[in-house]
Amino acid sequence: MTTTDMKYADMLLLRFGEFTLKGKNRSRFEKTVLRHVKEMVKPYPQVKLGREFGRIYVELNGEPAGELTEALKKVFGIASVSPVKVARSELADILAVSHSLLHKIAPPAGSRFKVSVRRVWKDFPYGSIEMNRLVASPLLQGYPGLLVDVKSPDLELKIEIREGQTYIFCEQIEGVGGFPLGTNGKAMLLLSGGIDSPVAGWSAMRRGLAVECVHFYSYPYTSELARQKVVDLTRVLSGYAGEITLHLVPFTEVQTSFSGIGQDNLIITLMRRAMLRIATVLAEREGALALVTGDSLGQVASQTLPSMNVIGRATELPLLRPLVMMDKSEIVELSQRIGTYDLSILPYEDCCTLFVPKSPTTNPNLRIVNKIEATLPGYQSLLDAAAAATETVRITPYGHEKPADLIPVQSEVREEWF
Ligand code: ATP
Ligand code: MG
Numbered sequence: 001m002t003t004t005d006m007k008y009a010d011m012l013l014l015r016f017g018e019f020t021l022k023g024k025n026r027s028r029f030e031k032t033v034l035r036h037v038k039e040m041v042k043p044y045p046q047v048k049l050g051r052e053f054g055r056i057y058v059e060l061n062g063e064p065a066g067e068l069t070e071a072l073k074k075v076f077g078i079a080s081v082s083p084v085k086v087a088r089s090e091l092a093d094i095l096a097v098s099h100s101l102l103h104k105i106a107p108p109a110g111s112r113f114k115v116s117v118r119r120v121w122k123d124f125p126y127g128s129i130e131m132n133r134l135v136a137s138p139l140l141q142g143y144p145g146l147l148v149d150v151k152s153p154d155l156e157l158k159i160e161i162r163e164g165q166t167y168i169f170c171e172q173i174e175g176v177g178g179f180p181l182g183t184n185g186k187a188m189l190l191l192s193g194g195i196d197s198p199v200a201g202w203s204a205m206r207r208g209l210a211v212e213c214v215h216f217y218s219y220p221y222t223s224e225l226a227r228q229k230v231v232d233l234t235r236v237l238s239g240y241a242g243e244i245t246l247h248l249v250p251f252t253e254v255q256t257s258f259s260g261i262g263q264d265n266l267i268i269t270l271m272r273r274a275m276l277r278i279a280t281v282l283a284e285r286e287g288a289l290a291l292v293t294g295d296s297l298g299q300v301a302s303q304t305l306p307s308m309n310v311i312g313r314a315t316e317l318p319l320l321r322p323l324v325m326m327d328k329s330e331i332v333e334l335s336q337r338i339g340t341y342d343l344s345i346l347p348y349e350d351c352c353t354l355f356v357p358k359s360p361t362t363n364p365n366l367r368i369v370n371k372i373e374a375t376l377p378g379y380q381s382l383l384d385a386a387a388a389a390t391e392t393v394r395i396t397p398y399g400h401e402k403p404a405d406l407i408p409v410q411s412e413v414r415e416e417w418f
Pocket of ligand 2: 192194
């Protein structure tokens, strides 16, 4: 079915997703979704919200239906959004509004069509079966190209007759579904500028985890643009959350402490472990109970099973890797769908790519790694200093926050490195 520009809509009907099956948490989950919906509609002052029978009604009062549908279908826990036209609960008005709705939708000739009436208000003078016919007949006369097909229609005109008002709709736009944000706790997402970690973060959020992001940057080896890219990626993710906290960790000292110790092939392993350690400190400080990464099994040297084993031991928190069993093509597809792909492929270098050795190990030895870390001078205090120097920004979908406002960058120093 073709989606219209939805200008016709007076209201949006939001349906809850799979969690409605889980009896005891249902009310808590619904309240959480409602809170997030409230957050999303804040920039639209005329909107009024209502909640009823496992649904949320968004009265538009002139606010833009298309824009709001885009924002609200991103709220986790919402399975679908229908733009609704409201009629008075009188036969003549129901007919007139159904007619004008069909006119806006302009179904192509040959479309299979069905009318489904639900009479919620039992005092309405016609029964639902009778109403199906009373509405369908004049519509079919007006649109001779339509074919009746009650089994598998292309276009189903749904009419809900309530006391006072009747809701008429035929579009059902898929929402992101999942569990309401935060209903499964909070995790710290290690967010690089790549394709994978934003997708991992989104997948974690979709399972009901609130996320805070942590990004490690190595000024002056990485540019201001690389850090801005991470802010922009966080902003895309915040479109699904309302607001996201981003921690920016200065990682240069830690990272450079690994070069020159004659263990180049272990540098990535050491770096990843250091990142996990600092992220753990931040997670504990912020009350997050897990770390999330964009690791995908076998994708690069640091994501082989032996590497994951050695790297993962640097934290005692559960290490969640939502993409671990996914193919790259599936991850790319998801990143396109959630809107992070175009930013992720911008070419700004990440701190890790800059320090990648010629042959990073795919099979690090835990004993050796432990020994190196134990003998690195001042290692723990370097980690502590990085955690302590972390800057925190709150990112919203509508903001223009730039980390450059917080952390001075002298880009000319970067040139010398190359
Ligand atoms: P991504 O596309 O997410 O960068 P990747 O396949 O390029 O992933 P790596 O660069 O090896 O893989 O990183 C593995 C994971 O480590 C990332 O998914 C991310 O969770 C974390 N990570 C890597 N670099 C950083 C960074 N600079 N800041 C925060 N987390 C990072
Ligand atoms: Mg990467």
